[in-house]
Amino acid sequence: MIKFGYTILYVEDVEKSIEFYENVFGFARKFISPDNDYGELNTGETTISFASKKLASHNLSEGFIESSLEDKPFAIELGFITEDVGDLVQKATSFGAVLVTEPKKKRWGQVVAYVRDTDGFLLEICTPMHG
The missing domain is CATH 3.10.180.10 (2,3-Dihydroxybiphenyl 1,2-Dioxygenase, domain 1)
Incomplete structure (x- = not known):
């Protein structure tokens, strides 16, 4: 295994x-x-x-x-699931994350936003997938 x-x-x-x-x-x-x-x-x-x-x-x-905030992010992300995307994005940016994409509702119903952490790594903050 x-x-x-x-x-x-x-x-x-x-x-x-x-x-x-x-x-x-x-x-x-x-x-x-x-x-x-x-x-x-x-x-x-x-x-x-x-x-x-x-x-x-x-x-x-x-x-x-x-990884660096001065360069584009790598083609990989870490995903974090929450019921309140906007609140977690605000919290992340208050601790130094950089907003990449505001929370948006996808056509399948999931809310997704992107930030970069203080080292420049791309983080997806999203609601759970249902279905």
Whole structure:
């Protein structure tokens, strides 16, 4: 059996990134390494993890493309489900997220908005899918 365990975001400051997700989404930290180069949040069955760019450069000797608010977002997003998209978007932007797309109702009835977190990663904030 294979299980999807976690997504790791490469960030400048692990502690700062974890604090953003704690403040906006209410997740609790699961672990931060003593040298602050890796951390995890309790987010349910699949964990959001953070590794410092320095640690990532040791693991990926040929380098990687860094996320940055100055560049377009990667072609990947993290999705967060809530009943009140507008409220969560406002909360995220109050903690430093950048609004990309205001909440919009899709033709299938779901409300969806996009923000970028403080490290530039694209986040979808949406209502649950019904049907």
